[in-house]
Amino acid sequence: MKPNLRKYAAGLLRPAFLKGRLGALVGKTVEEWGLRLAYAGKVSRWLQENPLEPQFDSRYELYSHVIDSADLRGPITYLEFGVATGRSIAWWVDNNAHKDSALYGFDCFTGLPEEWYWHPKGTFDQGGATPDIDDKRVTWVKGYFQNTLQSFIRSHDLDRRLVVHLDADLFTSTHFVLGSLAPYLKPNDIIIFDEFTRLTDATHEFRAFHDFVTAYGMQFSVLGASGGYVQVAMRVDATACA
Numbered sequence: 536m537k538p539n540l541r542k543y544a545a546g547l548l549r550p551a552f553l554k555g556r557l558g559a560l561v562g563k564t565v566e567e568w569g570l571r572l573a574y575a576g577k578v579s580r581w582l583q584e585n586p587l588e589p590q591f592d593s594r595y596e597l598y599s600h601v602i603d604s605a606d607l608r609g610p611i612t613y614l615e616f617g618v619a620t621g622r623s624i625a626w627w628v629d630n631n632a633h634k635d636s637a638l639y640g641f642d643c644f645t646g647l648p649e650e651w652y653w654h655p656k657g658t659f660d661q662g663g664a665t666p667d668i669d670d671k672r673v674t675w676v677k678g679y680f681q682n683t684l685q686s687f688i689r690s691h692d693l694d695r696r697l698v699v700h701l702d703a704d705l706f707t708s709t710h711f712v713l714g715s716l717a718p719y720l721k722p723n724d725i726i727i728f729d730e731f732t733r734l735t736d737a738t739h740e741f742r743a744f745h746d747f748v749t750a751y752g753m754q755f756s757v758l759g760a761s762g763g764y765v766q767v768a769m770r771v772d773a774t775a776c777a
């Protein structure tokens with residue numbers, strides 16, 4: 536566009552831009568589909584560059600592979616974001632027997648703070664009750680991540696091998712956790728996504744991961760996946776742009 540024409544078009548658009556008319560014109564549905572379309576392109580390119588291999592039939596087979604291939608039988612600090620009834624953290628309690636491991640389950644235990652697809656706000660509500668797991672190595676961190684994680688970080692040592700399990704489903708929750716943990720992630724730490732992407736929508740966990748990597752310049756490699764592209768395990772390779 537020629538500079539004069541651009542100036543003229545900007546003059547026409549600016550009032551609509553500043554007074555919310557552009558927002559009203561575009562509308563939330565178009566915004567949502569635009570976002571979906573944008574991340575469909577990004578996830579498709581990312582998957583081409585990062586093949587999700589090897590593949591497993593269940594997430595528990597994937598976890599076993601991660602334990603073997605990343606040598607996770609020693610002491611680990613396991614941080615799970617999104618616990619609900621405790622099915623996934625129970626697996627890790629049973630399968631990392633090291634007495635010095637510490638496992639932390641973060642959840643409000645009142646369900647999803649926002650709607651997620653057809654699941655309304657409050658889905659997975661446990662009435663505030665924590666899972667019945669009898670192991671001294673496990674600690675529940677109850678509340679919204681946005682209210683608990685920063686003070687947890689200030690009062691805990693995160694120097695040990697970290698396994699971060701992200702199962703909060705939502706973009707907002709996942710993005711907050713990744714950004715908060717960014718300064719503490721180190722090479723060989725593990726990140727597992729439980730709902731990395733869907734065929735029709737990559738605007739939750741994948742979007743959180745993509746935006747996080749873009750902002751922090753970290754490098755990861757894929758350790759494996761299950762359900763095609765649903766659960767994905769990654770290893771931190773480098774913590775800043777090479």
Ligand SMILES: C[S@@+](CC[C@H](N)C(=O)[O-])C[C@H]1O[C@@H](n2cnc3c(N)ncnc32)[C@H](O)[C@@H]1O
Binds near residue numbers: 620658
């Ligand atoms: C899919 S469920 C977790 C399932 C569990 N990992 C399992 O394998 O059975 C998602 C959980 O994330 C929690 N959650 C999502 N966002 C949260 C947030 N910002 N703060 C606290 N909890 C959150 C919800 O309360 C819900 O229990």
